Amino acid sequence: MLFDKFKPMADFQAELAERNVAPFGAVTEKILSATEGVVQGHNVILAGTNNYLGLSFDPRCIKAAQDAATRWGTGTTGSRLANGSFVEHQALETEIAQFYGVDNAIVFSTGYTATMGMCATLAGPGDVILLDADSHASIYTGVKLSGAEIIRFKHSDPEDLAKRLRRLGDRAHQALIIAEGIYSMLGDVAPLREIAAVKREYGGYLFVDEAHSMGVMGATGRGAAQAAGIEADVDFFCGTFSKSLGAIGGFCVSRHAELAAIRFCIKSYIFTASSSPSIIASTREALRITAAEPELQTKLWDNCNRLYHGLKSMGLPVGPTASPVVAVTLEDRSRTIDCWKALMQAGVYVNLVIPPASPSTNFLLRNSVSAAHSSAQIDTIIAAYADLKAAGLITGTQAD
C-alpha cells in the first residue's frame, strides 16, 4: 500500500500525542526577543533557534526589511531567471562575494536549495563525489540527484578521505569533496586544515558548507575555513542566511568564474521564486553588521563556553568541543522525550533530535547558543539541566 511506509511515523506521532508532548513543529505563539518567546503556552528561553548572532531582532535589520517592503512590495512573484531578480538581489550577491573576497556569488531562496542545488549540479554522471558521512540532508539529497558516483568518507576523518582518493587514481583530480564547517547536530568543527592538505595531495575540488559556521568562526566571520586558514583551497562555499544572519536564504560563492554559467543550470535556483525584497534587505544589513561588529562573535563564544562547560562539568555527555551547538546525547528515546518536556516546563526550549536526523542511533537534546543570550539565561539553561539530573532523568557521563 502506498501509505504503509508512513505507519511507523504515524505510530510515533500518536505516541507523542498520548504523552501530551509535541516536540516537532512546536508552535511559537509569541516572540518576545531574539532569545525569549512563548512556545506551546510556555514562556521559554529560546535555546534551539540557530540565531547565533541574535540579529533576527536587530532594529537595523528590521528597519531595512520594513523599508524594502514599502519600496518593493511583499514578494517578487517569480524566479530569478524570470522577473524575480531585483537590484536588491544583485546587490546582496555583490556584497556576499566581497565578504568572502571572491568575484562570484549566487543567492538562493533557502539554504537547503543552495546546498542541494549546488551539489546536484556541480557533479554529474561520470563524476565522483566524496562526502562526509555526517553530511546534512540537503547535501545527501543533492548528490543523489546529481547522477554522480557517490562515496562517503568517515566523519571528519582526513585519513579515510585520503584512502578513498587514492583508490580513485587519476579520477581523484576531478572529484568533488564535500565537508561542512560546523556539523549541525553535535556542533563539532571539521578538520578543514587536514582535509585541505589531503585535497592538495590528491587533487579535486573542495566544497565547504558554512551554514553553521558563517558569522560564528573566522576573523571576519566567514566561517571554519577562514579560521583554519585554508580558504585558498576551497573551491565553493555554501551557506545560509537563516542562522547567523537571522533571515532566510542561501548562497554559493566561488573564485571560479564558471559559477556564472553554473547559475543557469541549477534547477532549485531556476524553478523557484526568489526571496522577498524585505528578506534580502535585512540579510544585507545583517551581513554588514556581521563584518563590522566582531564583538558579536566574541559574545557568542563567551556564551558557548559558558553553556558547554556548565553542562560538561555536570558530567553530561556533550560534544567534543565548545561550539554554538551544544548537544546532550541520550540513548533512550522515551527518556529523551521526558527530558525535553521537563525542559519546556522549566522554561527552556531546545531541539529534540531523533535518528536519522541524529548522526547515530542516539537521541539529542540540541541546544543552540546566541550572542543575544544573557549570562543569566545561559545559567538558567544550565540549572534546568541540573534539575533533570537531580530528577534522575540524566544520570552522568554516559549517555542514558
Add this chain to the structure above:
Amino acid sequence: MTDYLEYLNFLCSALESQNKNKLVLSEDTSLVADIGLSSLEVMEFIEKIEDHFDISIPLNILPDVNTIGDLATKVKQLNL
C-alpha cells in the same frame, strides 16, 4: 582473483556479529528484512567491507542490494 563464493563467505561471517536472530545466513538472506539491520548498521557493515577489500563502495549501488548475494555480486564487480 577472488570468486563470488569467497565474497559471499566473507560477508556471511562478517555479519554473524549482527545476526541477533541466529539465522542461517545465505545468499538469499535479506540484510534488512531478515537480519534487521538499520540503515546505520548497513553503512557500518559497508565500511567494514571497504576496509577489508580496500575498495570504496558507492552509495549508488545500495538501492539494488537486498540480499547478501546481491552485495557479494556488487563487491565482486567493484573489486575486479
